[in-house]
Amino acid sequence: MNSETIQTHPSAPGSANDESATYFPVYKEKSRWSFVVGTVAILILAGAFYGLVTNQNMKWSVFLEYLFSGPIMSGLIVTIELSAFALAVGLALGIFVALGRMSDNIVISNISAFYVWVLRGLPAIVQLLIWGNIGLFVPVIVLGVPFTDIALGEVRVATYLTPFVASFVALGLAESAYMGEIIRGGLQSIDSGQREAAFALGMRRGRILRRIILPQAMRAIVPSLGNQFSNIIKASALVSVIAGGDLLTTAQNIAGQNYRVMEMLFVASFWYLAILAVMSPVQHLIEKRTRRMDR
């Protein structure tokens, strides 16, 4: 041991170290199998990669030619815009969904629960198709008091519900159901003492929510926003069924003309992964900042 002396009470037996003994460090034996498994895995990967790169049917020049081409770039931008709008819609509506589900009003909480059940239950592609075609079934919306003749005005659906709008509305609504549950979890994770302390200081419900509960809940919510955004990015590839202009649709359209399907799918794949690669450090940064002043 070292030279530090320990004050030993005579009544505490066996607490002194035996100076004459030798003490060994722990030696961890590495399995030789881990080396073998690793090597085999690398060989398999290298083989697959070699096959891909040298495949005669794969024209890498086409891949490179289109990778940064104008249509692909604008498709990329549409995909990002679509996803960002959908996230914003999902987040904004999600707050209402969460508050609705937590409402004391039994009608409101049941409607909210039903809303979540439907929108999480329906496949995203079905929701996209419904929103994309809704203009055919509901050409005008009349704003007024239900079951009376009072009308305040009417909205021509097709004018506003362009394919792009329908796309992010559909994605955003579907997202709002997930977001609502995430936000509800965040809100409910806040200790009831916070609400009580705020109430005892004379704060009103809305103020407590805005100033005390939501800022803390956001710390639970923000880290999952990144995940939700990557989910939306991926789901946005489905919008080709009603609209387009997005990354995948653009790539497919080009493939329809030059018949280089695989190459174009690789171009799209490259950009989807690129978005995610950029996202994750940003996500880490946000997580770190939200955790900075944790309890």
Next chain:
Amino acid sequence: MIKIEKVRKSFGAHLVLKDVSFEVAKGETVCIIGPSGSGKSTVLRCINRLEVIDSGRITLNDELIAYRENEGRLVELREREVLNRIKDLGMVFQGFNLFPHMTVLQNLIEAPVGVKGEKRSLATERGRDYLRMVGLEDKAEAYPVMLSGGQKQRVAIARALNMEPQAILFDEPTSALDPENVNEVLQVMKKLAKGGLTMIVVTHEMGFAREAADRVIFMDDGRIVEVGTPNEILSWPQNARTQAFVKSVL
């Protein structure tokens, strides 16, 4: 100043407060003691409407706090009216309940500015004075996570004070603290008691009750069993249950 008359409170079928009555005069410090589950916390929580009572009257300066009487019934006041009275009653919790996303100073000025509409500069200046009083002026910019339990509780006391309440309710303010932190909080509370603040303190700290309380209330099983000066209750208890309790904690 605070008057509690025949307050009855149940959770489901479980009657927790059975016609509790007592009064606290301005400037008085009243300690409530009693075994676990006797209803001490519930009394405090009923006073500032964290719990809804079944029946009875709770008044602050002769005004009902959360209800109004109407044809032999208590009708709940609207949120705005309730809060308008609640804000005159500070509360200090066992678990501190500081707002973790705000600095110490922000904790102190949030309610004065947001609820009473005070000028930020005024609330800040007074907040700093109270921080100095509890010995934490150098922690104004710290976040609660960086403080020890005793420091957190002193901030919580300063936060309650910065609303300039007429009285402060303390619910076992030192029970969650490490033993070495208990005294710094009790010192602050003793100073407040001496300074003439009206306080109702639920506590297991018999030393504090003896030194700072004007009166001690002993509760058991949802009832007030015995009331007296600290000396009367802690040294010469009359009731058998009080005697047993005092013996067990001293």
